[in-house]
Amino acid sequence: MNYWLMKSEPDVFSWDDLESKKIASWDGVRNYQARNFMRDQFRMGDRVLFYHSSCEEPGIVGIAKVVREAYPDPTALDSASEYFDPASAKAGQSRWLMVDVAPVKKFRQLAHLSEIRETRSLQSMLLLRKGQRLSIQPVTQDEFKTIESIWG
DNA sequence: GCCAACGTTGGC
DNA sequence: GCCAACGTTGGC
Numbered sequence: 001m002n003y004w005l006m007k008s009e010p011d012v013f014s015w016d017d018l019e020s021k022k023i024a025s026w027d028g029v030r031n032y033q034a035r036n037f038m039r040d041q042f043r044m045g046d047r048v049l050f051y052h053s054s055c056e057e058p059g060i061v062g063i064a065k066v067v068r069e070a071y072p073d074p075t076a077l078d079s080a081s082e083y084f085d086p087a088s089a090k091a092g093q094s095r096w097l098m099v100d101v102a103p104v105k106k107f108r109q110l111a112h113l114s115e116i117r118e119t120r121s122l123q124s125m126l127l128l129r130k131g132q133r134l135s136i137q138p139v140t141q142d143e144f145k146t147i148e149s150i151w152g
Numbered sequence: 153g154c155c156a157a158c159g160t161t162g163g164c
Numbered sequence: 165g166c167c168a169a170c171g172t173t174g175g176c
Contacts, residue, residue, distance in 0.1 A: 131169040133161045
């Protein structure tokens with residue numbers, strides 16, 4: 001099983017939105033590295049740390065899981081979507097992919113970015129690396145277990 | 153293939 | 165709102 005961290009702006013799509021939807025398509029990913037993680041490494045049952053970004057309390061809210069592996073993101077072909085991608089439309093095929101995720105468990109407490117930063121055993125997380133903006137990041141099993149045991 | 157310009161991310 | 169860091173675009 002693989003472990004991931006996925007960022008979402010809560011104003012756009014929050015943990016609560018995921019809980020009410022039960023299953024959500026992770027659409028709108030427009031970065032090749034992130035897409036390639038989904039295409040090449042995301043497998044059914046992989047665990048996901050759901051991270052709220054660009055908000056008052058940035059941090060990990062809970063754990064989700066992958067319930068459908070990568071498939072074409074149709075918003076790339078939808079000219080009415082904010083994720084519309086002219087190059088995909090021109091090619092008649094979406095060059096972007098998405099996965100479906102479902103909630104597993106909300107953390108007792110938000111794993112706040114500042115707290116993660118203060119946790120010695122989490123210093124090597126990609127999340128803490130300067131300039132790291134990738135919206136989908138691999139997480140090691142150790143990192144995942146540590147986070148779950150502290151805040152989960 | 154280079155690289156300047158531009159756009160985006162995301163914490164603060 | 166600021167701005168550092170990074171990715172993408174497009175002219176050459």
